Amino acid sequence: MKQVKFGQTDLDVPSIILGCMRIISSNDPVRVIESVVENGITFFDHADIYGQGECETIFGSALKETAIKREELFIQSKCGIVPGEMFDFSKRHIIEAVEGSLKRLQTDYLDSLLLHRPDTLFDPAEVAEAFDLLEQQGKVRYFGVSNQNPGQIELLKKYVKQPLVANQLQFGIKHTEMIDSGFHVNMNDTFATNRDGGVLEYSRLNDMTIQAWSPYQYGHFEGVFIDHEKFPELNQKLHQLADKYETTPTGIASAWILTHPANMQVIVGTMNLQRLKEIAHASQIKLSRKDWYQIYLAAGNVLP
Template identity: 65%
Template sequence: MRNLEIADMKASQVVLGLMHLNEPDKKPVEVLETAFDGGINYFDHADIYGRGECETIFGEAFKKTSISRDQVYIQSKTGIRPGVAFDFRKDHIIESVDGILKRLQVEYLDALLLHRPDALVEPEQVAEAFDALEKAGKVRHFGVSNQNPGQIELLKTAVKQPLIFNQLQFGLMHTGMIDAGLHVNMKDEGSLVHDNGILDYSRLNKMTIQAWSPFQYGFFEGPFVGNPKFPELNKKLDEMAEKYNATPSGIAIAWISRHPAMMQTIIGTMNPKRIKEVTDASDISLSHDDWYALYLAAGNILP
């Protein structure tokens, strides 16, 4: 498993997202140990996942593993309030982190991310919350999710800490960040910039993109790997899997990892077998031509 140098962390390129940890018949101890044994040392949470239940399950399961706290990085997100919407006010952020730490049974988070944008955000409130959490030793690093360059720059007018992460949906069936850069100055749909150039902004500002739902198509409509709706893409994934001695899922992850932006990829599977498939393929480096072949097989066009 390749590690990325992010701030003072040597974080695995593949991240295990724990949104589904509370689903029936899951074996959380086995899930965590399989991931760690495969080289994953970064775990992603959010206080909204299972309305806190996923963090509670993780906290109990982690104690039963042979993994020590200093061997892993634990991240969570805050800002979504059930029944309300988004809330980036100082008091909510601080209270949320206290709840997160209690449920996870840890003393600090390696990273805290603001979960999606809050239309009523006041950067000064966020800054005060981040300062208090950092001073108390409760959070070491900070970031955002699903935010564009303008929203990030607005936060930076008050926030002193570097914002080092941005979680964004990206994968073979969510290539908008790539499309706009390839179709510059073209009169077609691919040239539309929906995110203010977030990919180049991230590289210029040394923000690590954490790609979420890498196997999904549409808006949580389901996985594309093995899906008969996408015969050309799956044919190419199968070809690449044979060429690189991997699985199609592993190749889908390798496609993201091949991008020079050095993204992390968040996988959400709680199936130990699938986790192992991904970690076994984590060191694959697709060739330049194979990367483009997969991009085209996903239904994209080049100008």
């Protein structure tokens, strides 16, 4: 399993994260946890809203049925979304959300807590108070954000004393907005539009780990692009390179992200044990520069 440095910490963490949103659909969550750990995936990503909390409950109960020690795992959760109503980064909400996650996960602490979606009404001083309290109580070890741009992160950093170690952002072969504008600097085509404030470069400059979510999706949760009839050229290339690197198209799609020198992590949500094993093994693959760019172009992107 390829390891990456986790933000500004001295921790080396797995480059593959198991996203637990779909654990609610698993027939055997105990085996899922055991299997991924056997394959080097010891980093688990949660959110208090996944399954309205049920995903954390299932994970916590399943982990208790294994022989795996809590300290062998890195457990992360997110908070700040009140589904269908609002985003909430208030001190009270953050603290109550963490307390709820800890109870459902049956653990005394989170390795990291991310603020899920930007709350435009947030008071950064309140967030700082919440972070300080949770850190002092030993309930959260590291802090980060999700789906935030550099300006939003800088505003938060002005008040919080803890390093912001990670940012979850959607990135993958069919979601390349984070790199498109960098290729098309000083041009007036659609690809030149900078939609995120240069978050990729910002993350690298500030040693924030990018965690790529929904890496195999296309469109707005329209489906998985791998082996989809809508993308014949891309899938032809994925299969060709899968043969070359002795892996699967899913493995190549994962390696495409991990080959980037930003040292990202990939969040995978499948509960299919064979696919998880393939992804874990593919984490060691580093694509050649030519192969990386061929995939980018086969996905329908253009270079100036």
